[in-house]
Amino acid sequence: MSELFVKICGLKTARDLDTAVEAGADAVGFVFAPGSPRTIGADAARELAARVPAGVLTVGVFRGQSVDEVRRLTEESGVRGVQLHGDEGPEYYEALRAEARTLLRATALHVARCGEFGEDLLLIDAPDPGSGKPWNWASQEFTAPAGHWLLAGGLNPGNVREAVRTTGAWGVDVSSGVESSRGVKSPDLIRAFVEAARG
Numbered sequence: 001m002s003e004l005f006v007k008i009c010g011l012k013t014a015r016d017l018d019t020a021v022e023a024g025a026d027a028v029g030f031v032f033a034p035g036s037p038r039t040i041g042a043d044a045a046r047e048l049a050a051r052v053p054a055g056v057l058t059v060g061v062f063r064g065q066s067v068d069e070v071r072r073l074t075e076e077s078g079v080r081g082v083q084l085h086g087d088e089g090p091e092y093y094e095a096l097r098a099e100a101r102t103l104l105r106a107t108a109l110h111v112a113r114c115g116e117f118g119e120d121l122l123l124i125d126a127p128d129p130g131s132g133k134p135w136n137w138a139s140q141e142f143t144a145p146a147g148h149w150l151l152a153g154g155l156n157p158g159n160v161r162e163a164v165r166t167t168g169a170w171g172v173d174v175s176s177g178v179e180s181s182r183g184v185k186s187p188d189l190i191r192a193f194v195e196a197a198r199g
Contacts, residue, residue: 003198004164004169004170004171004172004197004198005026005027005148005150005170005171005172006024006025006026006027006171006172006174006193006194006197006198007025007026007027007028007029007057007059007150007171007172007173007174008020008023008025008027008028008029008173008174008175008178008190008193008194009028009029009031009038009059009061009173009174009175010029010030010031010036010038010061010175010176010179010183010185011028011029011030011038011040011048011185012030012038012040012044012048012183012185013048013185014047014048014051015187016185016187016190017048017051017052018051019185019187019190019191020190020194021051021052021053021056023190023191023193023194023195024194024198025056025190025194026056026057026171027056027057027058027059027081028052028056028057028058028059029059029060029061029083029173029175030045030048030049030058030059030060030061030077030079031061032045032060032061032062032065032073032077033061033062033063033064033065033085036183037182037183038175038183042072042073042076042077043076043077045060045077045078045079046076046077046078049077049078049079050078057080057081057102058078058079058080058081059079059080059081059082059083059102059104060073060074060077060079060081060082060083061083061085061106062082062083062084062085062086063084063085063086064086064087065086067092067095067096070082070084070092070096071096071099074099074101079101080101080102081101081102081103081104082096082101082102082103082104083104083105083106083123084103084104084105084106085106085125088117089117090116090117090118092117093105093117093118093119094118097118102120102121103118103119103120103121104119104120104121104122104123104150105117105119105121105122105123106123106125106152107122107123107124107125108124108125108126108127108153110143110145111124111145111149112145112146113145113146113147114145114146114147114148114149115147120148121148121149121150121171122145122147122148122149122150123149123150123152123173124145124149124150124151124152124153125152125153126152126153126154127153133153133154134153134154134155134159134163137151137162137163137166137167138166142167144167144168144169147170148170148171149169149170149171150169150170150171150172150173151163151164151167151169151171151172151173152172152173152174154177155172155173155174155177155193156174156177156178156189156193157177157178157189157192157193157195157196158196160172160174160177160193160196160197161196161197161199164197172197174193177189177193178190178192178193
């Protein structure tokens with residue numbers, strides 16, 4: 001790997017999306033799971049996704065939603081990746097596999113390697129997702145999986161470099177760590193995060 005993979009998630013405005021792309025993000029995420037301050041509708045996500053250059057992956061984030069709903073929102077928004085953020089089993093990934101989208105599996109559980117459920121990328125979240133509280137990466141409780149995996153949970157411009165150094169993560173994912181207030185992204189923090197992650 002020549003460069004760390006960086007995903008900026010929970011984007012809702014053109015300003016924030018453009019900032020993430022210009023800063024060098026490899027992927028941008030749109031939250032379709034209900035109940036989050038970052039949740040966005042399919043039409044709004046489609047407008048944003050249309051701004052994204054071909055080399056940047058657009059990802060829809062889902063939690064506890066049916067395969068039919070995931071398919072519908074994915075098609076309506078035009079995103080090219082699907083991130084499942086709940087207790088979906090391998091059958092979900094098998095059902096979505098035929099649509100040639102990049103599949104991401106997000107979990108706080110210990111996983112030996114990426115691909116166990118048929119996912120293309122594995123995202124290791126903190127034990128309390130969305131809390132902004134990170135793992136103790138240096139503890140024996142944290143075991144890095146094999147393959148292409150992203151570290152998430154409690155990352156910010158101030159700790160991402162140490163987190164990558166400690167865990168050997170293939171990539172990183174951030175949402176609340178680049179916000180000025182809950183659900184509101186900061187362009188300055190987005191730029192600082194990408195710079196620090198790759199520093």
